[in-house]
Amino acid sequence: MGIRVATPEDSQAIAEIYEPIVRDTPISFELDVPSAAQMRERITVTLQTLPWLVSEDEHGAVNGYAYASRHRERPAYQWVVDTTAYVRADARGQGIGKGLYGELKAVLVDLGYFQAFAGIALPNAASVALHESVGFTPIGVYRDVGFKLGHWRDVGWWQCALRSAGTPEGAPRPFNSWSAEALT
Template identity: 60%
Template sequence: MKIRVATPDDAGEILAIYRPFVEHSHTSFELVAPSLTEMQNRIRDTLPRLPWLVGVDPQGAVCGYVYASRHRERAAYQWAVDTTAYVREDMRRTGVGRNLYAALFEQLMALGYYQAFAGIALPNAASVRLHEAIGFESVGVYRKVGFKLGNWHDVGWWQKSLLQAQGEPQALREFNATLRNTAKLIVP
């Protein structure tokens, strides 16, 4: 699998992976799948500051994606991100998610981020298993915080330290300015 920076041109394949999670499960709390234009805009809006990576199979098709977003708006949170990963159904349990996250963590550390968080709508044993296997630790649960498909759902939160938090942090680097053009990653 090759891992590279996503482009707005990948939005159709990304949306094909994501849409079933929106329409048929509680995994995503979106109630309506975004349009192609909205997904293109999400990618375009993320990339100047944070990475959005895709895994590409040997045939050149997107088989999964991972990205980071702001954890919270207030300035003291700026060194923390939320992370999200989705894998094409036929590629689950093949290492795609794990490899995408490894590449994302490498990029986030180079940018100066210290903490990564993942919110998982529960129950979701596969996502919990993946996140714990790559070093996330459970830090709490928001009880009955989202209503979807006729039920209230909890959201569990997991945290992974990326850099050792000691002393005053350095200024964050922007993904576009420092790494975007060099993030042509190959994962065996």
């Protein structure tokens, strides 16, 4: 398994991983499956400020991805991110999610972030297990917050301290100033 920074050219593979999750499950609260062009735009915009990583199998095919997004808009939240990870259906249970999260967290620390959050549509035992295995702890549940596939859905929230709380030395650096050679 290799992990690298996503490129716009990964948009088709990422869209294919995400499509059945949006279409067939309550895991994502999106109602319409995004196209490869929409994914390309999301990747391009995200990479200006935050990391988006992909995992590749032994044949070079994208088998998972993870990225960070802004947690909230107010300036005091600037050292905090939300995180997301998805793994291709035939590649789940092989440590890909753990590998992606390990790299993502390291990049976020290097950029200057302090906390990461993950919202998980419940129930989702596999996602809960993944997040807890990489250091996230449960902090609460939003009850009946999303309506999808004919039912109201809860979202659990998990938090991971990326570094000990302290006074930030400045705003986090934008990802587009980060060197991809730092990936292990």
